Amino acid sequence: MSISIDDVRHIAALARLGLTDARAASLVGELSTILGHMDVLSTLDTRGVQPAIGVGARGLPTRWDSGPPIPLERSLDAFAPSLREGLLLVPRLSSHESVEEG
Amino acid sequence: MSNAELDAISADWEMVVGLEVHVQLKTRTKAFCSCSIEFGAPPNRNTCPVCLALPGALPVLNAHAVELATRTSLALNCTVQPVSVFARKNYFYPDLPKGYQISQFDKPLATGGWLEIGARADGSPIRIGVTRVHMEEDAGKSIHDRYTGVSAIDLNRSGTPLVEIVSEPDMRSSEQAGAYLRVLKQILEYIDVSDVSMEEGSLRVDANVSARRRGETTLGTKAEVKNMNSFFGVERALEVEFIRQVGVLKAGGTVQQQTMLWDATRNEVRPSRAKEGSHDYRYFPEPDLPPLVLATDWIEKMRHDMPELPAQRRTRFAKDYGLNEYGVDVLTANPRLAEYYEAVARASGDPKASANWVMGEVLAQLKHTGDTIETFRVRPADVAELLGLMRDGIVTQSAAKKIFIQMIATGDRPAQIAERDGLVKVDDDAQLVAWIDEVLAEMPAEAQRFRDGEKRLQGVLVGAVMKKSKGRADPKQLNQLLAGRFTV
Amino acid sequence: MTPVSRSAAQLRDDTAAGGLSPSGTVKAAIARAREVGAGPERLNIFAWSNDDDAREHAANCLDQMSDTTPGLLLGVPVAIKDNIATLTLPTTCGSHILDGYVSPYEATVVRKLREAGAIPFGKTNMDEFAMGSSTEHSAYGPTRNPLAPDRVPGGSSGGSAAAVAAGIVPVALGSETGGSVRQPASFCGVVGVKPTYGRVSRFGLVAFASSLDNVGVVGATVDDAARGLHVIAGHDRLDSTSADLPVPVYHEAAAGSVKGMVIGKPKEYFPETLDPRIRARCDEALERLKALGAVVRDVSLPNTAMAIPVYYIVAPAEASSNLARFDGVRYGLRIEGDGLRGMYEATRSQGFGPEVTRRILLGTYVLSAGYYDAYYRKAQQVRTLIAADFGRVFASGVDLLFTPTTPTTAFRIGAISDPYEMYMSDIFTVTANLAGIPAMSQPIGLVDGLPVGGQFMAAHFDEMKMFAAAYALERAQAAQGRA
Numbered sequence A: 001m002s003i004s005i006d007d008v009r010h011i012a013a014l015a016r017l018g019l020t021d022a023r024a025a026s027l028v029g030e031l032s033t034i035l036g037h038m039d040v041l042s043t044l045d046t047r048g049v050q051p052a053i054g055v056g057a058r059g060l061p062t063r064w065d066s067g068p069p070i071p072l073e074r075s076l077d078a079f080a081p082s083l084r085e086g087l088l089l090v091p092r093l094s095s096h097e098s099v100e101e102g
Numbered sequence B: 001m002s003n004a005e006l007d008a009i010s011a012d013w014e015m016v017v018g019l020e021v022h023v024q025l026k027t028r029t030k031a032f033c034s035c036s037i038e039f040g041a042p043p044n045r046n047t048c049p050v051c052l053a054l055p056g057a058l059p060v061l062n063a064h065a066v067e068l069a070t071r072t073s074l075a076l077n078c079t080v081q082p083v084s085v086f087a088r089k090n091y092f093y094p095d096l097p098k099g100y101q102i103s104q105f106d107k108p109l110a111t112g113g114w115l116e117i118g119a120r121a122d123g124s125p126i127r128i129g130v131t132r133v134h135m136e137e138d139a140g141k142s143i144h145d146r147y148t149g150v151s152a153i154d155l156n157r158s159g160t161p162l163v164e165i166v167s168e169p170d171m172r173s174s175e176q177a178g179a180y181l182r183v184l185k186q187i188l189e190y191i192d193v194s195d196v197s198m199e200e201g202s203l204r205v206d207a208n209v210s211a212r213r214r215g216e217t218t219l220g221t222k223a224e225v226k227n228m229n230s231f232f233g234v235e236r237a238l239e240v241e242f243i244r245q246v247g248v249l250k251a252g253g254t255v256q257q258q259t260m261l262w263d264a265t266r267n268e269v270r271p272s273r274a275k276e277g278s279h280d281y282r283y284f285p286e287p288d289l290p291p292l293v294l295a296t297d298w299i300e301k302m303r304h305d306m307p308e309l310p311a312q313r314r315t316r317f318a319k320d321y322g323l324n325e326y327g328v329d330v331l332t333a334n335p336r337l338a339e340y341y342e343a344v345a346r347a348s349g350d351p352k353a354s355a356n357w358v359m360g361e362v363l364a365q366l367k368h369t370g371d372t373i374e375t376f377r378v379r380p381a382d383v384a385e386l387l388g389l390m391r392d393g394i395v396t397q398s399a400a401k402k403i404f405i406q407m408i409a410t411g412d413r414p415a416q417i418a419e420r421d422g423l424v425k426v427d428d429d430a431q432l433v434a435w436i437d438e439v440l441a442e443m444p445a446e447a448q449r450f451r452d453g454e455k456r457l458q459g460v461l462v463g464a465v466m467k468k469s470k471g472r473a474d475p476k477q478l479n480q481l482l483a484g485r486f487t488v
Numbered sequence C: 001m002t003p004v005s006r007s008a009a010q011l012r013d014d015t016a017a018g019g020l021s022p023s024g025t026v027k028a029a030i031a032r033a034r035e036v037g038a039g040p041e042r043l044n045i046f047a048w049s050n051d052d053d054a055r056e057h058a059a060n061c062l063d064q065m066s067d068t069t070p071g072l073l074l075g076v077p078v079a080i081k082d083n084i085a086t087l088t089l090p091t092t093c094g095s096h097i098l099d100g101y102v103s104p105y106e107a108t109v110v111r112k113l114r115e116a117g118a119i120p121f122g123k124t125n126m127d128e129f130a131m132g133s134s135t136e137h138s139a140y141g142p143t144r145n146p147l148a149p150d151r152v153p154g155g156s157s158g159g160s161a162a163a164v165a166a167g168i169v170p171v172a173l174g175s176e177t178g179g180s181v182r183q184p185a186s187f188c189g190v191v192g193v194k195p196t197y198g199r200v201s202r203f204g205l206v207a208f209a210s211s212l213d214n215v216g217v218v219g220a221t222v223d224d225a226a227r228g229l230h231v232i233a234g235h236d237r238l239d240s241t242s243a244d245l246p247v248p249v250y251h252e253a254a255a256g257s258v259k260g261m262v263i264g265k266p267k268e269y270f271p272e273t274l275d276p277r278i279r280a281r282c283d284e285a286l287e288r289l290k291a292l293g294a295v296v297r298d299v300s301l302p303n304t305a306m307a308i309p310v311y312y313i314v315a316p317a318e319a320s321s322n323l324a325r326f327d328g329v330r331y332g333l334r335i336e337g338d339g340l341r342g343m344y345e346a347t348r349s350q351g352f353g354p355e356v357t358r359r360i361l362l363g364t365y366v367l368s369a370g371y372y373d374a375y376y377r378k379a380q381q382v383r384t385l386i387a388a389d390f391g392r393v394f395a396s397g398v399d400l401l402f403t404p405t406t407p408t409t410a411f412r413i414g415a416i417s418d419p420y421e422m423y424m425s426d427i428f429t430v431t432a433n434l435a436g437i438p439a440m441s442q443p444i445g446l447v448d449g450l451p452v453g454g455q456f457m458a459a460h461f462d463e464m465k466m467f468a469a470a471y472a473l474e475r476a477q478a479a480q481g482r483a
């Protein structure tokens, strides 16, 4: 299974990773080689085999609907990159995008 | 957009609608952490390592959210799955702290339900299929207009438990979509799982709509319409989008599968600027949460403990209290009003009088004061007592209305008020005759004409006496006594 | 001898008896760190260390204990991997994207350490986000192997293994996703334990691949590791994958023996291509175990060859999602760019190193539309088969498996540049993570003066058996050494 420069561009966009053209180009080779080693899996017949999820778990534990929350020893202003009046600031986006992504 | 236009195309074209409804569950704390979900806290105050997605923090599921989601599923006639699986829906957005939403994907909590939104001309019920109900968490809030050049993020809402209720594409008109939403809202109010306020965002609707020629059996390409903030808005948006699609199809074009945004102020839909392929959510099972396993007997207990649903209550009110269809509709529209009425009826032992008083005086006063039935000051027991005073002839209808106003104003019991304000009915003939004679003396012309046989003046005279009595006299009794004054 | 070359048990007993002060122990540890050149100029063992912080913890350790009986690690300095949340020192996962980030909450394992009287001692260097097998890929530069400074200590918990190997601390916390504790332990000639998945809370361990991650323990000896694990093990309501089962007293396994134990020798872990000298060390160890009364049986785990492909699909897939939270919005590095997307892309491309970027892309690819079934789903199915292999063998009466921990000894810094070749150094360790079973590595001799690690693997929650065998083998080797 080899992967194209467009694939690399597409997944880099999905993963919000900026890539220089040079880096993107070299990643085509790197990823194709790695994925090449994965093809061996297709030789295995896994019909009817359950995918492994919830490794060793006996159901999902739940918590009571009550506080208090896990305390923060330091509040947001101690570590947030950009904060105003308690709000986290990010570069302006149009309200459309907010709907678009949900 | 004109209704004429809609009617015109509806002759040959059919609207096909499916709805995705997100509902905020009424828990105390968030879905996966113990932060409060109460509204109106200072920005980012209700946050913790989990809902801030700090490195190393892990989710733990809120048991009450599971109960409310299960109750919702059962109320919508769904099959609750013994095993369901949480999944990560991956996308980047500043109000989504983890970069993924914990949701459910290929193994949802519940599937295969339905609800009835009314009846066809032939009386057969109109059933809308409910494809699935699944649990997920809400995102935070992005505020775009507060500061220039930047958007502001408040994560207080981040992690609030939601259920997403997905319908089959079974609706054929905007009216049916509106009916589905109203029926759904009423059910959710009855089972008390949510505040279900579209205005406050505790209920949100996305609509999938497509158009096809009447008689067609295959579905056309659908568009998703978002951004409506009222049921009315949903209906209008569907109509506008339907008309747009039919226009495209008539012109021989093809409808694009895309997201349209409703603009309520302009009454138009606009394609969102979502780029192609930007919706590759890369769902996969949430490794931090093992599969949710629900015991069958627990599910059955949830079914058994289900509060009375609107349909059941309507049938019961008609049967037990002999109410007509109108009365049933008015009194069961809202579960709190229904409970109020039922309390009055039980306490007074007179369902008819109770229904008339609640539908008449109580609703009128609520409209007048802007109160809701939850905050209404007068207790059902006191209303029942007032009805008793009327039934026993201690106060007249018109006095009772005066007393009711005082009950709202003072919170005092009706008997007290009747005594204090001298509103107890007067049936002593001597007193009544005295008042009648005063009136006849004050209105000699009318008295004369009445004596000469102008019977329609009886009302005027009796009215004047009633006035003197401050509503304490019984009109029937007055009529007899008045007639008596002229028979010698 | 300096206090730190004492075992955890000695340090604890001497401290409890008042013959040793925690401050004195820390003073000695600091001195030892200087002596071996733990700083960036030489071994570069710590991503973050602060003598005052260590002294502070030493001063507190007596009254921080949850109860009055002396804790199991009273006065024992414990180094902590840089991906485990601590309140006083930064937690940066060896990555620029978390530059200077100090966690506002504490990992459950660190709380348990403090409550047992341990002295948190520095944050150890690691491959960025634990993605690596050499500790060369840290934003803070490579860590060197104390036994052979031109070589890697292994990874990703290379700093923790080096801190123990250098005699600075007897116990260190590491983390495992595919062998990141056992492999460096093997390269550094110390003991490394990966417990059963769910045995130790992950709350506060910065996630790499949630279904594979474990907090593990590096110890100078089997006993140091056993005591360390006993302290951090146990149920935690804050981790939904943590197991609600009683915790055995692992160091009591010292009294156990291997007499009558059936020890499986899986042929897939001893291929023809295996370095004959490493094979020899393993055979010597197996002979010792036989001499102690163990029965060695040849077994087969047929799907072992699939482990690396499966691992390098599942781990990157989960990582691509787990690392999405590093977006410059709430904490850590933020680099402005063109609009929101520009900020995301600048922050993430400059904050993450090349290997992390590579794995995020790989994981994004195998989860993306059209590839999920062929890669992620398929890999999770094969993972089920791999786990079933172990289940079958343990059900057949085999108590433990014994294998080499790694196919090679510590390699030279910079020797491996091809990513996949680097991935292959986890070939004998990833299987335990995929199956969720416990495993540990301990020194079983040298090749060219470099340590070789032997690995025990056990069934879920069978750590006691594993420790019993490890203690026995260690004793036999010591006896041999004296003879």
Ligand SMILES: [Mg+2]
Binding pocket: B022, B103, B136, B164
């Ligand atoms: Mg949703």
Ligand SMILES: [Zn+2]
Binding pocket: A069, B030, B033, B034, B035, B046, B047, B048, B049, B050, B051, B052, B159
């Ligand atoms: Zn929270």
